[in-house]
Amino acid sequence: MRATRDGYGEGLVEIGKINKDVVVMDADLGSSTRSFMFKKEFPERFFDFGIAEGAMVDAASGLSYTGKLPYVSSFAVFITGRAFEHIRQSVCYPDNKVFLCGSHSGISVGEDGGSHQSIVDIALMRALPNMRVVVPADFNETRAAVIASLNWDGPTYLRTSRAKSKNIFPDNAGFDFGAKLLKSGSDVTLLSCGLMTQIAIDAADKLGKNGIDCEVINLSVIKPLDESILDSISKTGKVVTLEEHSVIGGLGGAVSELTAEKLPVRMLRIGINDRFGQSGSADELFKHYGLDIESVINKIDEFMRR
Amino acid sequence: MNAKTERLERVAKELRRDVIEMIYAANSGHPGGSLSAADIVAALFFDVMKYDAENPHLPERDRFVLSKGHAAPILYAALARRGYFDRKLLNRLRRFGSPLQGHPDSRKLAGVDASTGSLGHGIGNAVGMALSLMLDGSRARVFCLLGDGEIQEGSVWESMMAASHFRLDNLVIIIDNNDLQIDGPVREVMNVHPIAAKLKSFGLETVSIDGHNLDQILDALNTYPCDKPLGIVAHTVKGKGVSFMENNVGFHGKAPNDAEYKQAMKELL
Numbered sequence: 001m002r003a004t005r006d007g008y009g010e011g012l013v014e015i016g017k018i019n020k021d022v023v024v025m026d027a028d029l030g031s032s033t034r035s036f037m038f039k040k041e042f043p044e045r046f047f048d049f050g051i052a053e054g055a056m057v058d059a060a061s062g063l064s065y066t067g068k069l070p071y072v073s074s075f076a077v078f079i080t081g082r083a084f085e086h087i088r089q090s091v092c093y094p095d096n097k098v099f100l101c102g103s104h105s106g107i108s109v110g111e112d113g114g115s116h117q118s119i120v121d122i123a124l125m126r127a128l129p130n131m132r133v134v135v136p137a138d139f140n141e142t143r144a145a146v147i148a149s150l151n152w153d154g155p156t157y158l159r160t161s162r163a164k165s166k167n168i169f170p171d172n173a174g175f176d177f178g179a180k181l182l183k184s185g186s187d188v189t190l191l192s193c194g195l196m197t198q199i200a201i202d203a204a205d206k207l208g209k210n211g212i213d214c215e216v217i218n219l220s221v222i223k224p225l226d227e228s229i230l231d232s233i234s235k236t237g238k239v240v241t242l243e244e245h246s247v248i249g250g251l252g253g254a255v256s257e258l259t260a261e262k263l264p265v266r267m268l269r270i271g272i273n274d275r276f277g278q279s280g281s282a283d284e285l286f287k288h289y290g291l292d293i294e295s296v297i298n299k300i301d302e303f304m305r306r
Numbered sequence: 307m308n309a310k311t312e313r314l315e316r317v318a319k320e321l322r323r324d325v326i327e328m329i330y331a332a333n334s335g336h337p338g339g340s341l342s343a344a345d346i347v348a349a350l351f352f353d354v355m356k357y358d359a360e361n362p363h364l365p366e367r368d369r370f371v372l373s374k375g376h377a378a379p380i381l382y383a384a385l386a387r388r389g390y391f392d393r394k395l396l397n398r399l400r401r402f403g404s405p406l407q408g409h410p411d412s413r414k415l416a417g418v419d420a421s422t423g424s425l426g427h428g429i430g431n432a433v434g435m436a437l438s439l440m441l442d443g444s445r446a447r448v449f450c451l452l453g454d455g456e457i458q459e460g461s462v463w464e465s466m467m468a469a470s471h472f473r474l475d476n477l478v479i480i481i482d483n484n485d486l487q488i489d490g491p492v493r494e495v496m497n498v499h500p501i502a503a504k505l506k507s508f509g510l511e512t513v514s515i516d517g518h519n520l521d522q523i524l525d526a527l528n529t530y531p532c533d534k535p536l537g538i539v540a541h542t543v544k545g546k547g548v549s550f551m552e553n554n555v556g557f558h559g560k561a562p563n564d565a566e567y568k569q570a571m572k573e574l575l
Contacts, residue, residue: 055464055468
């Protein structure tokens with residue numbers, strides 16, 4: 001059990017060894033985002049901007065213009081919300097190779113409450129031209145994405161979590177932009193990202209025992225969206241999306257846009273239903289917002305009966 | 307006054323003529339803040355900055371970031387006269403498909419070191435460039451020009467703080483203090499004064515100059531503080547050089563009509 005934020009930190013250390021142009025920036029949250037793992041190894045290439053996310057993102061753009069490879073982190077809610085206009089003007093508009101990491105995403109951050117729970121960051125980042133959006137499902141996938149990103153052009157947003165979860169992918173799996181089939185099935189396609197992928201796997205297991213054969217696909221790259229998911233959706237004729245994010249504009253939004261145009265099918269979006277979060281333990285909140293295994297099974301079961 | 311400053315004054319006048327020509331041809335654009343910055347831009351591009359128009363991406367070049375991106379015409383005028391592109395392009399300002407976008411676009415025009423437009427971002431880009439050059443042990447400098455209205459944006463002060471914190475003595479921040487913004491006098495819309503005292507308190511080596519006096523501009527730009535960024539508060543006149551545009555907020559973002567164009571060009575002979 002490891003958190004995706006740790007995958008970010010370990011990935012940074014790896015790419016720091018590979019490429020001396022890698023620089024890392026944070027806004028007073030380096031111990032939480034795990035960027036401090038890089039700072040420990042390469043202090044001369046780490047810059048703390050203090051609680052000033054906007055200036056940090058603009059400076060990352062300046063570093064990119066001058067040949068550096070900036071990796072920039074803060075909590076997801078701050079880096080995508082507070083610094084949105086900086087990302088739009090300085091990173092996406094000039095298509096600069098800047099890697100943004102938002103940690104502590106979703107409601108699993110728990111006790112800090114709704115002010116700190118990022119539930120619209122995927123929607124914000126996905127709407128920006130040139131931006132790539134990646135929401136890895138486990139530690140290994142996160143670490144692999146960070147290492148692979150050395151070869152990517154343009155801007156990237158990576159969303160990580162504080163909560164620990166099981167490893168789904170092997171540690172040598174590498175990373176590409178394709179959807180990943182985790183379990184074949186014939187009745188319904190489950191598309192998930194982040195912490196919800198493990199829940200999708202567990203739910204499919206239980207639902208299988210009730211006679212619902214789920215196909216489970218990890219869709220960690222939300223943009224550019226791998227349209228090969230249409231093959232699975234066409235096969236099963238039904239699709240369910242699962243994300244720790246608002247049902248508006250995130251994974252569910254992206255998949256709806258695709259299916260509405262290319263393959264209209266019955267669909268269920270599981271996520272946060274246009275509400276803010278609140279304080280509580282991650283378990284309590286997942287249950288309250290209908291993202292825990294039991295709620296997910298009930299929702300899919302009901303959807304299949306309709 | 308000497309031969310060099312006389313030459314730069316002539317250059318500045320030619321840049322001002324280009325600005326009026328371009329904005330008249332486009333029938334759109336921002337003359338006021340382009341004219342107020344003409345002498346500063348002339349000094350930078352025709353004397354102070356080290357760069358090679360033939361090799362616009364040379365890593366060791368000095369950088370210029372126009373944080374007040376709406377003054378794009380004065381930047382384009384300077385780049386054209388320094389040979390970055392064919393002067394004929396100047397009459398394509400703001401036209402569909404033109405590299406001369408309404409606000410500077412680094413991906414469309416070589417010589418534009420950073421895309422700007424939305425205010426308060428250029429200075430942060432300049433901070434990142436200066437940080438990067440410092441990491442490389444480069445001797446190149448980064449010059450960033452901001453408007454006085456622009457410094458109402460909070461992110462400007464985040465970037466000032468970072469510039470000073472990282473001891474970026476290769477960074478020069480110039481405020482084009484022309485006292486006017488779209489809604490009226492800066493002091494009335496949202497007072498930003500005292501500017502020099504604010505820069506100083508943020509840790510910048512600060513000088514205040516007459517932004518139309520080339521001797522003073524050159525002296526300021528040739529100041530090399532140690533371990534801290536340089537801040538220059540340049541007192542300027544919005545619309546400088548065209549009598550009816552001077553101190554006239556109406557010409558912040560309006561093109562001259564036929565009669566105004568003729569009058570302006572006559573005054574800039």
